[in-house]
Amino acid sequence: MFQSIGFLGTGQMGGALARAAVKGAQGARVLLANRTPAKAQALADQLGCQATDNQTVAAQCQLIFLGVKPQMMEGLLKSIAPVLAGRKDRFVLASMAAGLTARRIQELAGADYPVIRLMPNTPAEVGAGVIQFCGVDVEPGELKDFQTLLAPAGLVDQVDEGLIDAACALSGCGPAFCALLAEALADGAVACGLPRDKARRYAAQTMEGTAKLMRQTGAHPGAVKDAVCSPGGSTIQGVRVLEANGFRAAAIDAVIAAFEKTQALGKG
Incomplete structure (x- = not known):
């Protein structure tokens, strides 16, 4: 040691x-x-x-x-x-x-x-x-x-x-992406009438709990999503809106952009 x-x-x-x-x-x-x-x-x-x-x-x-x-x-x-x-x-x-x-x-x-x-x-x-x-x-x-x-x-x-550079783009930059998502989810809840302090707490706990669920069960993220999306229910309508606005494509592009910048830092 x-x-x-x-x-x-x-x-x-x-x-x-x-x-x-x-x-x-x-x-x-x-x-x-x-x-x-x-x-x-x-x-x-x-x-x-x-x-x-x-x-x-x-x-x-x-x-x-x-x-x-x-x-x-x-x-x-x-x-x-x-x-x-x-x-x-x-x-x-x-x-x-x-x-x-x-x-x-x-x-x-x-x-x-x-x-x-x-x-x-x-x-x-x-x-x-x-x-x-x-x-x-x-x-x-x-x-x-x-x-x-x-x-x-x-x-x-x-x-x-x-x-290493790809890992940095995911987990190194990822907390900013996660925080941005948590803030947006909380804003949505506030728009629906939930008090700001509760919205922030609920958003953070929901993200933490979802991550823990995936880690401990080994479930694929898609399976976790499917388990919440009941046929004709509220969640699948929210997922539909996220997909229509390029949610996953934007997340993928964010990681790629961070990766490319990290490599550029090394060359600079």
Whole structure:
């Protein structure tokens, strides 16, 4: 198991993974660094770990999370490259930057360091996230330890790197799509007279319950839909309107658009 874990960047995603890591670290040392030191300190105080700076994380941690946006990655790695180059012990870099391959992270870091590439989503903050990951020059035991470390965040699944961008377009971008749908459903209920607070609660619970039903029963989404659509009933009329307005086509196109943008980020 990793004995020291560091986070370079404690924004929404970095902070969410830090929360999970503290739970899964089995007593390992966790260090937090952020461009705004006060932000790292505030999170460290909440989690009972240590706030520090980028150079200390780069010098001391066996697993180093690179929690910055793709366009900031080159600058971050350039700033810590001399520290990494001076290390004699083994360490692993973990990048969550959309579009940047593990090999690209190695290029930016200046050497063929072991790299784990991961794609988390925002529900990881409440232990209900999805995290896909893959490794380059990483030992099988390290990948297993990584999966155990982040298990408190939700579903942690190893995939081939060629699938990472597609996975990001689905589960990484998906919370925004789901939230948009929940908001629209709630708006519809408000239009029918339901109070706003109840409409939002009912929409969120309905989405959560439907997802749980599919996970636990293994039912195909179409079967779940069919089970609600009684002949001549209300639900099938709502489904008819959704189909007439291109609901499924729009959802498919949204994922494809997110996928294409993710790939463009890597090329940029």
